Amino acid sequence: MRLTFAPVLLPLVAFVAMPAWGAPCRGQWTVAWASAQMAPNGDNALAPGTLTDSSLRQVVRPSIAGNRLRVRLSNQTGTAPLHLKGASIARALRAGSAAIDAKTVIPLRFDGRSEVTIPAGADYLSDPIGLPVRAFDDLAITIAFAEEPSGQTSHPGSRATSWLLRGDHLGDPAMAGAQAVDHWFSLAALEVERCKAAQLIVALGDSITDGRGSTTNGNDRWTDRLAQRLQADPATRHLVIVNQGIGGNRLLNDGLGPNALARLDRDVLAQPGVRYLILLEGINDIGTLTRETPVSDVEHARLVSRIIGAYRQIVMRARAKGIKVIGGTILPFGGNDYYHPDARNEADRQAVNRWIREPGNFDDVVDFDRAMRDPARPDRLLPRYDVGDALHPSPEGYRAMAEAIPLDLFN
CATH class of the missing domain: 3.40.50.1110 (SGNH hydrolase)
Known part of the structure; x- marks a missing residue:
């Protein structure tokens, strides 16, 4: 399922220029959620080819509020560049579910583009977006993989369920029929910008x-x-x-x-x-x-x-x-x-x-x-x-x- 994101972009451009509470500030970035990345082994790894032309939705919970955010994706254990078709973020309806509030879906951009190629061994930050978040909001980050990574980058002990489905589901509100996977992949951090350090x-x-x-x-x-x-x-x-x-x-x-x-x-x-x-x-x-x-x-x-x-x-x-x-x-x-x-x-x-x-x-x-x-x-x-x-x-x-x-x- 491919969703056209263009209608929501113009309002967001105006919103990004102003913090959530209306007064300009010199923002400072901090990590609000993170997971240590590693190469999975045994049952923690997905079968080869699983991520090719597939979307993976992962739910994370920041532990501090912020007025803007950016996502850090990872190819830490890859041995070749990793090409992603795109990524999006939305408010999750609840933990343990793939369901999102479709009205809140925002496409992530990387240097202004929807697609990104992450070098081997590297992380890559998305462009900042204007999405005010509170501490402990459940946020769903969906990654559309164009290809199988040369080496899967993962955090096996997520203690959270992710959702995997063939095709492009960046804006899919339900991801019906998705496979449940209790690991995180290629997702290193969520950073927020705050007026107050x-x-x-x-x-x-x-x-x-x-x-x-x-x-x-x-x-x-x-x-x-x-x-x-x-x-x-x-x-x-x-x-x-x-x-x-x-x-x-x-x-x-x-x-x-x-x-x-x-x-x-x-x-x-x-x-x-x-x-x-x-x-x-x-x-x-x-x-x-x-x-x-x-x-x-x-x-x-x-x-x-x-x-x-x-x-x-x-x-x-x-x-x-x-x-x-x-x-x-x-x-x-x-x-x-x-x-x-x-x-x-x-x-x-x-x-x-x-x-x-x-x-x-x-x-x-x-x-x-x-x-x-x-x-x-x-x-x-x-x-x-x-x-x-x-x-x-x-x-x-x-x-x-x-x-x-x-x-x-x-x-």
């Missing part, structure tokens, strides 16, 4: 930040809960948090996605408006050390030393950009059947957490371990915070994580 918090982490165990289409990760707290208080409504978690991520080695040190520049330091970094990484490094076979005490000590070294690197590089770095203590994972941690793994976790808590190593600390552990068995999650695998929090656990973060850290 925003300050960005980036959450860098693994599946616990990505939201494994949260409700699909429920927006109840710990970062979502923190965003709600920030927007509920007039004193903190200038703060926005974006989630750059990747399931399986590690500090030291690639796993499901590049290691944290390798992706620090793109996922944190390059984000417009970033002022704070919450770092919660290391549980997968500790768990994978002995998942296949035990190792010596020397190897345990070496791992702890390397984790601390990685923390130091991240802190130094972020501070050099004027970013305040907040360390999150590693949650307990005793009883997990995948990593089957023993007393030595727990000793490694305790050693790392001691270093995180020591004054001066981070600019501030959020003690997720203390908030989430079972007082009777401190090497394990509190049962009501455990989704059932002794590793990932439940939605109630994610709420507790968000509530453990003092808002006065961000001042």
Whole structure:
């Protein structure tokens, strides 16, 4: 289905020149929503050819208001340029549905054109459009692929449903018959422009930040809960948090996605408006050390030393950009059947957490371990915070994580 967009363009041109509240201002851009990009593998990847001549609708939720916006598309893991026939944005009728308000459909332009070719390994920003958004509005971004990417660029752990249908459906209000896909593809960020400057918090982490165990289409990760707290208080409504978690991520080695040190520049330091970094990484490094076979005490000590070294690197590089770095203590994972941690793994976790808590190593600390552990068995999650695998929090656990973060850290 092809929709002719020309009738809506002229009013929008006039609207773009003026902020939503009518007074001219010198706008400042900040990220309002983002996802860390990677190459999907296994069941997370679409079958070859799936995206050829197809439209993909993806629903995202900004965590701060703005008067104009632009979309950042990605060909990060592609090995050749990616040609897109077009893209559009509209207000979604609800999360978990492909339905949009057809009256709100706006075509995205790239250097004034509807089509765009994104170089290999690159991101590409759309031209700004005048669409005032509030915090937590559901927005549907539809991408019309002309061809199969040379390498799919994705965020597998979307915890949100996307919709895929053959043909051009940029303005289709329902996308009837579309295939549901619980991943994001080629969609890196939504940026908003505001008259009053925003300050960005980036959450860098693994599946616990990505939201494994949260409700699909429920927006109840710990970062979502923190965003709600920030927007509920007039004193903190200038703060926005974006989630750059990747399931399986590690500090030291690639796993499901590049290691944290390798992706620090793109996922944190390059984000417009970033002022704070919450770092919660290391549980997968500790768990994978002995998942296949035990190792010596020397190897345990070496791992702890390397984790601390990685923390130091991240802190130094972020501070050099004027970013305040907040360390999150590693949650307990005793009883997990995948990593089957023993007393030595727990000793490694305790050693790392001691270093995180020591004054001066981070600019501030959020003690997720203390908030989430079972007082009777401190090497394990509190049962009501455990989704059932002794590793990932439940939605109630994610709420507790968000509530453990003092808002006065961000001042």
